[in-house]
Amino acid sequence: MAETLALLLLAHVLADFVLQPGRMAQAKAAGHPGWMLAHVGIVGAVTAVLLGVQTAEAAWVVAGLTLAHLVIDAAKVGLSARLSGIAGFVADQVAHLVTLLLVAGLWPQMWANGLWAAHAPLWLPAAVALMAGAVLATRAGGFALGLLMRPWGEVGLDGLPGGGRIIGMLERGIIFLLILAGEPGGIGFLIAAKSVLRFGAVKEESRLSEYVIIGTLASFGWAMLMAIGTVMLLSALPPLGIPDLSP
Template identity: 55%
Template structure:
Protein backbone atom coordinates (compact mmCIF):
# COMPACT_ATOMS: atom_id res chain seq x y z
CA UNK A 1 0.00 0.00 0.00
CA UNK A 2 2.73 2.48 0.92
CA UNK A 3 4.37 2.13 -2.51
CA UNK A 4 1.07 2.93 -4.20
CA UNK A 5 0.59 5.99 -1.98
CA UNK A 6 4.11 7.22 -2.82
CA UNK A 7 3.38 7.08 -6.54
CA UNK A 8 0.00 8.78 -6.11
CA UNK A 9 1.64 11.50 -4.02
CA UNK A 10 4.31 12.05 -6.68
CA UNK A 11 1.66 12.50 -9.36
CA UNK A 12 -0.19 14.97 -7.15
CA UNK A 13 2.95 17.00 -6.39
CA UNK A 14 3.92 17.15 -10.05
CA UNK A 15 0.44 18.17 -11.13
CA UNK A 16 -0.21 20.79 -8.47
CA UNK A 17 3.24 22.27 -7.88
CA UNK A 18 5.30 21.77 -11.04
CA UNK A 19 3.04 21.54 -14.08
CA UNK A 20 0.41 24.04 -12.96
CA UNK A 21 1.14 27.57 -14.12
CA UNK A 22 0.13 30.68 -12.19
CA UNK A 23 -2.30 31.52 -14.99
CA UNK A 24 -4.01 28.14 -14.72
CA UNK A 25 -4.21 28.45 -10.95
CA UNK A 26 -5.81 31.89 -11.30
CA UNK A 27 -8.38 30.60 -13.81
CA UNK A 28 -9.15 27.65 -11.55
CA UNK A 29 -9.71 30.02 -8.63
CA UNK A 30 -12.27 31.82 -10.77
CA UNK A 31 -14.05 28.52 -11.30
CA UNK A 32 -13.52 28.39 -15.05
CA UNK A 33 -14.54 24.89 -16.26
CA UNK A 34 -11.85 24.72 -18.94
CA UNK A 35 -9.04 25.33 -16.46
CA UNK A 36 -10.50 22.87 -13.94
CA UNK A 37 -10.88 20.16 -16.58
CA UNK A 38 -7.41 20.78 -18.03
CA UNK A 39 -5.85 20.53 -14.56
CA UNK A 40 -7.71 17.31 -13.81
CA UNK A 41 -6.62 15.96 -17.20
CA UNK A 42 -2.98 16.68 -16.37
CA UNK A 43 -3.37 14.78 -13.10
CA UNK A 44 -4.96 11.83 -14.88
CA UNK A 45 -2.13 11.75 -17.44
CA UNK A 46 0.46 11.80 -14.64
CA UNK A 47 -1.32 9.03 -12.73
CA UNK A 48 -1.47 6.84 -15.83
CA UNK A 49 2.15 7.56 -16.72
CA UNK A 50 3.60 6.90 -13.26
CA UNK A 51 1.45 3.91 -12.32
CA UNK A 52 1.01 2.42 -15.82
CA UNK A 53 -1.97 0.25 -14.82
CA UNK A 54 -2.20 -3.15 -16.51
CA UNK A 55 -5.78 -3.82 -15.36
CA UNK A 56 -8.94 -1.93 -16.41
CA UNK A 57 -10.06 -1.79 -12.76
CA UNK A 58 -6.89 0.08 -11.80
CA UNK A 59 -7.26 2.51 -14.69
CA UNK A 60 -10.85 3.25 -13.65
CA UNK A 61 -9.69 3.85 -10.08
CA UNK A 62 -7.16 6.42 -11.30
CA UNK A 63 -9.89 8.08 -13.37
CA UNK A 64 -12.06 8.25 -10.25
CA UNK A 65 -9.17 9.85 -8.35
CA UNK A 66 -8.74 12.50 -11.06
CA UNK A 67 -12.48 13.23 -10.89
CA UNK A 68 -12.23 13.54 -7.10
CA UNK A 69 -9.40 16.02 -7.61
CA UNK A 70 -11.64 17.97 -9.99
CA UNK A 71 -14.48 18.01 -7.45
CA UNK A 72 -12.22 19.23 -4.63
CA UNK A 73 -10.80 22.03 -6.80
CA UNK A 74 -14.29 23.03 -7.96
CA UNK A 75 -15.47 23.14 -4.36
CA UNK A 76 -12.52 25.34 -3.39
CA UNK A 77 -13.37 27.76 -6.23
CA UNK A 78 -16.81 28.28 -4.68
CA UNK A 79 -15.39 29.41 -1.35
CA UNK A 80 -15.75 33.14 -0.65
CA UNK A 81 -12.29 33.32 0.95
CA UNK A 82 -9.15 31.50 -0.19
CA UNK A 83 -6.48 32.11 2.42
CA UNK A 84 -4.01 29.76 4.08
CA UNK A 85 -6.76 27.74 5.77
CA UNK A 86 -8.45 27.06 2.43
CA UNK A 87 -5.11 26.02 0.91
CA UNK A 88 -4.33 23.61 3.75
CA UNK A 89 -7.84 22.12 3.77
CA UNK A 90 -7.67 21.70 -0.02
CA UNK A 91 -4.34 19.86 0.21
CA UNK A 92 -5.55 17.77 3.15
CA UNK A 93 -8.56 16.63 1.13
CA UNK A 94 -6.33 15.72 -1.81
CA UNK A 95 -3.99 13.73 0.45
CA UNK A 96 -6.97 11.99 2.06
CA UNK A 97 -8.23 10.93 -1.38
CA UNK A 98 -4.77 9.54 -2.23
CA UNK A 99 -4.59 7.64 1.06
CA UNK A 100 -8.12 6.27 0.57
CA UNK A 101 -7.34 4.93 -2.89
CA UNK A 102 -4.06 3.42 -1.68
CA UNK A 103 -5.99 1.75 1.15
CA UNK A 104 -8.74 0.43 -1.13
CA UNK A 105 -6.33 -0.71 -3.85
CA UNK A 106 -2.99 -1.44 -2.15
CA UNK A 107 -1.70 -3.40 -5.14
CA UNK A 108 -1.72 -0.52 -7.61
CA UNK A 109 2.05 -0.38 -7.77
CA UNK A 110 2.59 -4.15 -7.75
CA UNK A 111 0.28 -4.43 -10.78
CA UNK A 112 2.01 -1.57 -12.59
CA UNK A 113 3.84 -2.14 -15.85
CA UNK A 114 6.91 -0.49 -14.29
CA UNK A 115 7.05 -2.43 -11.01
CA UNK A 116 9.26 -5.34 -12.19
CA UNK A 117 11.86 -2.98 -13.64
CA UNK A 118 11.87 0.08 -11.34
CA UNK A 119 11.93 -1.23 -7.79
CA UNK A 120 13.41 2.02 -6.41
CA UNK A 121 10.88 4.26 -8.16
CA UNK A 122 8.48 4.65 -5.19
CA UNK A 123 11.24 5.77 -2.84
CA UNK A 124 12.84 8.16 -5.31
CA UNK A 125 9.51 9.65 -6.33
CA UNK A 126 8.48 10.05 -2.69
CA UNK A 127 11.62 12.10 -2.07
CA UNK A 128 11.04 14.09 -5.26
CA UNK A 129 7.47 14.82 -4.16
CA UNK A 130 8.78 15.92 -0.78
CA UNK A 131 11.21 18.32 -2.44
CA UNK A 132 8.42 19.88 -4.53
CA UNK A 133 6.09 20.22 -1.56
CA UNK A 134 8.86 21.73 0.56
CA UNK A 135 10.07 24.22 -2.05
CA UNK A 136 7.08 25.03 -4.26
CA UNK A 137 4.06 24.37 -2.05
CA UNK A 138 5.87 26.18 0.74
CA UNK A 139 5.91 29.30 -1.44
CA UNK A 140 2.11 29.32 -1.59
CA UNK A 141 1.72 28.55 2.11
CA UNK A 142 4.12 31.30 3.24
CA UNK A 143 2.65 33.86 0.83
CA UNK A 144 -0.87 33.14 2.08
CA UNK A 145 0.27 33.34 5.69
CA UNK A 146 1.90 36.72 5.08
CA UNK A 147 -1.12 38.25 3.32
CA UNK A 148 -2.27 41.26 5.24
CA UNK A 149 0.84 41.32 7.45
CA UNK A 150 3.05 43.40 5.16
CA UNK A 151 3.95 46.77 6.72
CA UNK A 152 3.68 49.94 4.68
CA UNK A 153 5.86 49.87 1.60
CA UNK A 154 6.28 46.08 1.56
CA UNK A 155 4.16 43.83 -0.65
CA UNK A 156 2.55 40.75 0.87
CA UNK A 157 4.20 37.40 0.36
CA UNK A 158 7.85 36.51 0.34
CA UNK A 159 9.09 39.57 -1.50
CA UNK A 160 10.03 42.76 0.28
CA UNK A 161 11.77 45.98 -0.51
CA UNK A 162 12.71 47.14 -4.00
CA UNK A 163 14.94 44.24 -5.02
CA UNK A 164 14.73 41.97 -8.02
CA UNK A 165 11.27 41.09 -9.36
CA UNK A 166 10.23 37.86 -7.57
CA UNK A 167 13.65 37.82 -5.92
CA UNK A 168 12.11 37.07 -2.54
CA UNK A 169 10.19 34.13 -3.98
CA UNK A 170 13.37 32.76 -5.58
CA UNK A 171 15.17 33.06 -2.24
CA UNK A 172 12.32 31.15 -0.63
CA UNK A 173 12.54 28.32 -3.17
CA UNK A 174 16.29 28.07 -2.71
CA UNK A 175 16.28 28.14 1.08
CA UNK A 176 13.58 25.48 1.40
CA UNK A 177 15.24 23.32 -1.24
CA UNK A 178 18.58 23.61 0.53
CA UNK A 179 17.00 22.71 3.86
CA UNK A 180 15.49 19.61 2.27
CA UNK A 181 18.82 18.53 0.79
CA UNK A 182 20.82 19.31 3.94
CA UNK A 183 18.48 17.31 6.15
CA UNK A 184 18.53 14.36 3.76
CA UNK A 185 22.33 14.53 3.81
CA UNK A 186 22.31 14.38 7.61
CA UNK A 187 23.52 17.97 8.03
CA UNK A 188 20.67 19.75 9.84
CA UNK A 189 23.16 21.91 11.74
CA UNK A 190 24.06 23.66 8.49
CA UNK A 191 20.57 25.20 8.44
CA UNK A 192 21.88 27.69 11.00
CA UNK A 193 24.22 29.10 8.37
CA UNK A 194 21.24 29.71 6.08
CA UNK A 195 19.48 31.63 8.82
CA UNK A 196 22.62 33.71 9.45
CA UNK A 197 23.12 34.43 5.75
CA UNK A 198 19.52 35.51 5.27
CA UNK A 199 19.68 37.70 8.37
CA UNK A 200 22.74 39.50 6.99
CA UNK A 201 21.15 40.00 3.58
CA UNK A 202 17.94 41.37 5.12
CA UNK A 203 19.68 43.60 7.66
CA UNK A 204 19.40 46.75 5.57
CA UNK A 205 15.68 46.21 5.07
CA UNK A 206 14.75 45.55 8.68
CA UNK A 207 17.24 47.65 10.66
CA UNK A 208 15.17 50.84 10.45
CA UNK A 209 11.70 49.41 10.95
CA UNK A 210 10.36 47.16 13.69
CA UNK A 211 7.37 46.26 11.53
CA UNK A 212 9.61 45.20 8.65
CA UNK A 213 11.79 43.24 11.08
CA UNK A 214 8.84 41.31 12.48
CA UNK A 215 7.49 40.72 8.98
CA UNK A 216 10.78 39.18 7.82
CA UNK A 217 11.16 37.11 10.98
CA UNK A 218 7.67 35.65 10.66
CA UNK A 219 8.18 34.86 6.98
CA UNK A 220 11.60 33.30 7.59
CA UNK A 221 10.44 31.12 10.48
CA UNK A 222 7.36 30.02 8.53
CA UNK A 223 9.47 29.15 5.48
CA UNK A 224 12.07 27.23 7.48
CA UNK A 225 9.44 25.52 9.61
CA UNK A 226 7.48 24.36 6.56
CA UNK A 227 10.60 22.95 4.90
CA UNK A 228 11.72 21.12 8.04
CA UNK A 229 8.28 19.61 8.70
CA UNK A 230 7.89 18.44 5.08
CA UNK A 231 11.39 16.96 5.06
CA UNK A 232 10.69 14.96 8.22
CA UNK A 233 7.47 13.65 6.62
CA UNK A 234 9.26 12.75 3.37
CA UNK A 235 12.03 10.96 5.27
CA UNK A 236 9.45 8.98 7.27
CA UNK A 237 7.67 7.94 4.07
CA UNK A 238 10.89 7.01 2.27
CA UNK A 239 12.04 4.96 5.28
CA UNK A 240 8.99 2.72 4.88
CA UNK A 241 9.68 2.02 1.21
Protein backbone atom coordinates in the same frame (compact mmCIF):
# COMPACT_ATOMS: atom_id res chain seq x y z
CA MET B 1 1.20 0.65 0.04
CA ALA B 2 4.16 3.01 0.42
CA GLU B 3 5.28 2.50 -3.19
CA THR B 4 1.80 3.28 -4.52
CA LEU B 5 1.53 6.32 -2.23
CA ALA B 6 4.87 7.67 -3.46
CA LEU B 7 3.76 7.48 -7.10
CA LEU B 8 0.35 8.99 -6.33
CA LEU B 9 2.01 11.82 -4.42
CA LEU B 10 4.41 12.64 -7.24
CA ALA B 11 1.53 12.63 -9.75
CA HIS B 12 -0.37 15.04 -7.54
CA VAL B 13 2.47 17.51 -7.00
CA LEU B 14 3.39 17.48 -10.68
CA ALA B 15 -0.20 18.19 -11.71
CA ASP B 16 -0.80 20.86 -9.06
CA PHE B 17 2.54 22.66 -8.87
CA VAL B 18 4.55 21.93 -12.02
CA LEU B 19 2.11 21.32 -14.89
CA GLN B 20 -0.47 23.90 -13.79
CA PRO B 21 0.40 27.34 -15.21
CA GLY B 22 -0.67 30.51 -13.45
CA ARG B 23 -3.36 31.20 -16.03
CA MET B 24 -4.99 27.85 -15.35
CA ALA B 25 -4.86 28.34 -11.57
CA GLN B 26 -6.43 31.80 -11.85
CA ALA B 27 -9.19 30.56 -14.18
CA LYS B 28 -9.93 27.65 -11.82
CA ALA B 29 -10.19 30.03 -8.88
CA ALA B 30 -12.67 32.07 -10.88
CA GLY B 31 -14.78 28.94 -11.44
CA HIS B 32 -14.10 28.51 -15.17
CA PRO B 33 -15.30 24.94 -15.92
CA GLY B 34 -13.13 24.43 -19.00
CA TRP B 35 -9.89 25.13 -17.16
CA MET B 36 -11.06 23.06 -14.19
CA LEU B 37 -11.70 20.05 -16.43
CA ALA B 38 -8.36 20.56 -18.19
CA HIS B 39 -6.58 20.49 -14.85
CA VAL B 40 -8.25 17.32 -13.59
CA GLY B 41 -7.58 15.76 -16.99
CA ILE B 42 -3.88 16.39 -16.41
CA VAL B 43 -4.20 14.89 -12.92
CA GLY B 44 -5.75 11.71 -14.30
CA ALA B 45 -3.32 11.39 -17.20
CA VAL B 46 -0.20 11.93 -15.09
CA THR B 47 -1.43 9.49 -12.43
CA ALA B 48 -2.21 6.79 -15.01
CA VAL B 49 1.15 7.20 -16.75
CA LEU B 50 3.26 7.16 -13.59
CA LEU B 51 1.48 4.10 -12.20
CA GLY B 52 1.58 2.33 -15.55
CA VAL B 53 -2.13 1.52 -15.37
CA GLN B 54 -2.93 -1.57 -17.41
CA THR B 55 -6.01 -3.14 -15.79
CA ALA B 56 -9.64 -2.07 -15.82
CA GLU B 57 -9.73 -1.97 -12.02
CA ALA B 58 -6.74 0.36 -11.83
CA ALA B 59 -8.26 2.57 -14.53
CA TRP B 60 -11.47 2.88 -12.52
CA VAL B 61 -9.51 3.70 -9.38
CA VAL B 62 -7.61 6.46 -11.18
CA ALA B 63 -10.90 7.77 -12.59
CA GLY B 64 -12.36 7.85 -9.09
CA LEU B 65 -9.31 9.65 -7.73
CA THR B 66 -9.54 12.17 -10.56
CA LEU B 67 -13.22 12.76 -9.76
CA ALA B 68 -12.33 13.26 -6.10
CA HIS B 69 -9.72 15.85 -7.14
CA LEU B 70 -12.40 17.65 -9.16
CA VAL B 71 -14.83 17.65 -6.22
CA ILE B 72 -12.18 19.01 -3.83
CA ASP B 73 -11.14 21.77 -6.23
CA ALA B 74 -14.77 22.69 -6.92
CA ALA B 75 -15.48 22.79 -3.19
CA LYS B 76 -12.50 25.10 -2.71
CA VAL B 77 -13.93 27.47 -5.32
CA GLY B 78 -17.37 27.29 -3.74
CA LEU B 79 -16.01 28.02 -0.26
CA SER B 80 -13.53 30.68 -1.40
CA ALA B 81 -15.51 33.43 0.33
CA ARG B 82 -15.12 31.70 3.70
CA LEU B 83 -11.95 29.69 3.21
CA SER B 84 -9.35 31.66 1.29
CA GLY B 85 -5.67 32.46 1.43
CA ILE B 86 -3.32 30.13 3.26
CA ALA B 87 -6.21 28.42 5.11
CA GLY B 88 -7.85 27.46 1.84
CA PHE B 89 -4.55 26.26 0.38
CA VAL B 90 -3.76 24.04 3.38
CA ALA B 91 -7.30 22.65 3.58
CA ASP B 92 -7.23 21.86 -0.15
CA GLN B 93 -3.89 20.05 0.05
CA VAL B 94 -4.85 18.12 3.20
CA ALA B 95 -8.04 16.94 1.49
CA HIS B 96 -6.04 15.77 -1.53
CA LEU B 97 -3.54 13.99 0.73
CA VAL B 98 -6.37 12.16 2.50
CA THR B 99 -7.69 10.86 -0.83
CA LEU B 100 -4.19 9.70 -1.82
CA LEU B 101 -3.77 7.88 1.50
CA LEU B 102 -7.20 6.30 1.11
CA VAL B 103 -6.47 5.04 -2.40
CA ALA B 104 -3.02 3.75 -1.42
CA GLY B 105 -4.51 1.98 1.58
CA LEU B 106 -7.36 0.34 -0.31
CA TRP B 107 -5.40 -0.54 -3.46
CA PRO B 108 -1.79 -0.92 -2.24
CA GLN B 109 -0.73 -3.06 -5.21
CA MET B 110 -1.48 -0.50 -7.91
CA TRP B 111 2.22 0.19 -8.48
CA ALA B 112 3.26 -3.47 -8.23
CA ASN B 113 0.57 -4.48 -10.75
CA GLY B 114 1.37 -1.63 -13.10
CA LEU B 115 3.24 -1.65 -16.36
CA TRP B 116 6.54 -0.27 -15.06
CA ALA B 117 7.07 -2.05 -11.72
CA ALA B 118 8.50 -5.27 -13.16
CA HIS B 119 11.18 -3.34 -15.09
CA ALA B 120 11.95 -0.58 -12.56
CA PRO B 121 14.83 -0.72 -10.06
CA LEU B 122 13.87 -1.28 -6.42
CA TRP B 123 15.03 2.20 -5.47
CA LEU B 124 12.70 3.99 -7.92
CA PRO B 125 9.78 4.54 -5.48
CA ALA B 126 12.19 6.11 -2.98
CA ALA B 127 13.55 8.40 -5.70
CA VAL B 128 9.97 9.32 -6.60
CA ALA B 129 9.19 10.13 -2.95
CA LEU B 130 12.30 12.31 -2.83
CA MET B 131 11.22 14.19 -5.95
CA ALA B 132 7.72 14.74 -4.60
CA GLY B 133 9.08 16.00 -1.28
CA ALA B 134 11.46 18.38 -3.03
CA VAL B 135 8.64 19.89 -5.11
CA LEU B 136 6.46 20.27 -2.02
CA ALA B 137 9.27 21.88 -0.04
CA THR B 138 10.35 24.36 -2.71
CA ARG B 139 7.65 25.16 -5.27
CA ALA B 140 4.54 24.38 -3.22
CA GLY B 141 6.12 26.19 -0.31
CA GLY B 142 6.45 29.27 -2.50
CA PHE B 143 2.71 29.30 -3.18
CA ALA B 144 1.91 28.71 0.50
CA LEU B 145 4.23 31.50 1.67
CA GLY B 146 2.87 33.88 -0.95
CA LEU B 147 -0.66 33.34 0.34
CA LEU B 148 0.45 33.66 3.96
CA MET B 149 2.22 36.97 3.37
CA ARG B 150 -0.40 38.43 1.01
CA PRO B 151 -2.16 40.51 3.73
CA TRP B 152 1.09 42.44 4.22
CA GLY B 153 1.87 42.81 0.54
CA GLU B 154 2.61 46.52 0.85
CA VAL B 155 5.49 45.73 3.21
CA GLY B 156 8.62 44.33 1.63
CA LEU B 157 12.22 44.77 0.67
CA ASP B 158 13.24 46.56 -2.49
CA GLY B 159 15.48 44.27 -4.47
CA LEU B 160 15.81 42.19 -7.58
CA PRO B 161 12.53 41.33 -9.34
CA GLY B 162 11.55 37.90 -8.06
CA GLY B 163 14.59 37.82 -5.80
CA GLY B 164 12.61 37.03 -2.68
CA ARG B 165 10.89 34.10 -4.38
CA ILE B 166 14.20 32.63 -5.54
CA ILE B 167 15.79 33.11 -2.10
CA GLY B 168 12.84 31.36 -0.50
CA MET B 169 13.06 28.38 -2.84
CA LEU B 170 16.81 28.10 -2.27
CA GLU B 171 16.56 28.25 1.51
CA ARG B 172 13.75 25.67 1.61
CA GLY B 173 15.71 23.43 -0.74
CA ILE B 174 18.81 23.67 1.45
CA ILE B 175 16.81 22.88 4.59
CA PHE B 176 15.21 19.92 2.83
CA LEU B 177 18.63 18.55 1.89
CA LEU B 178 20.10 19.18 5.34
CA ILE B 179 17.38 17.19 7.08
CA LEU B 180 17.55 14.32 4.58
CA ALA B 181 21.33 14.27 4.97
CA GLY B 182 20.94 13.96 8.73
CA GLU B 183 22.47 17.38 9.40
CA PRO B 184 19.62 19.49 10.85
CA GLY B 185 22.14 21.50 12.85
CA GLY B 186 23.09 23.24 9.63
CA ILE B 187 19.73 25.02 9.68
CA GLY B 188 21.04 27.16 12.54
CA PHE B 189 23.90 28.41 10.38
CA LEU B 190 21.40 29.21 7.60
CA ILE B 191 19.29 31.25 10.01
CA ALA B 192 22.36 33.10 11.24
CA ALA B 193 23.56 33.84 7.72
CA LYS B 194 20.18 35.19 6.64
CA SER B 195 19.90 37.30 9.80
CA VAL B 196 23.28 38.91 9.15
CA LEU B 197 22.50 39.61 5.49
CA ARG B 198 19.07 41.11 6.29
CA PHE B 199 20.12 43.05 9.39
CA GLY B 200 21.10 46.26 7.66
CA ALA B 201 17.87 46.42 5.69
CA VAL B 202 15.42 45.91 8.56
CA LYS B 203 17.13 47.07 11.77
CA GLU B 204 15.37 50.46 11.85
CA GLU B 205 11.93 49.43 10.58
CA SER B 206 9.85 47.31 12.97
CA ARG B 207 7.11 46.47 10.45
CA LEU B 208 9.65 45.34 7.91
CA SER B 209 11.61 43.30 10.45
CA GLU B 210 8.43 41.55 11.59
CA TYR B 211 7.53 40.85 7.96
CA VAL B 212 10.94 39.24 7.37
CA ILE B 213 10.77 37.24 10.61
CA ILE B 214 7.29 35.87 9.86
CA GLY B 215 8.25 34.98 6.31
CA THR B 216 11.52 33.37 7.33
CA LEU B 217 10.07 31.27 10.15
CA ALA B 218 7.15 30.16 8.01
CA SER B 219 9.47 29.25 5.13
CA PHE B 220 11.81 27.30 7.40
CA GLY B 221 8.92 25.58 9.16
CA TRP B 222 7.32 24.54 5.88
CA ALA B 223 10.56 23.08 4.55
CA MET B 224 11.19 21.19 7.79
CA LEU B 225 7.67 19.76 7.79
CA MET B 226 7.97 18.58 4.18
CA ALA B 227 11.41 17.09 4.85
CA ILE B 228 10.19 15.20 7.92
CA GLY B 229 7.23 13.85 5.97
CA THR B 230 9.56 12.74 3.18
CA VAL B 231 11.85 10.97 5.65
CA MET B 232 8.85 9.14 7.12
CA LEU B 233 7.76 7.96 3.67
CA LEU B 234 11.32 6.98 2.72
CA SER B 235 11.59 4.84 5.87
CA ALA B 236 8.80 2.61 4.50
CA LEU B 237 10.43 2.20 1.06
CA PRO B 238 13.43 0.22 -0.24
CA PRO B 239 16.58 2.33 0.28
CA LEU B 240 17.94 4.59 -2.42
CA GLY B 241 21.42 3.12 -2.01
CA ILE B 242 23.04 6.45 -1.21
CA PRO B 243 26.05 5.87 1.10
CA ASP B 244 26.10 7.42 4.55
CA LEU B 245 28.26 10.54 4.30
CA SER B 246 28.31 11.34 8.01
CA PRO B 247 31.70 11.00 9.79
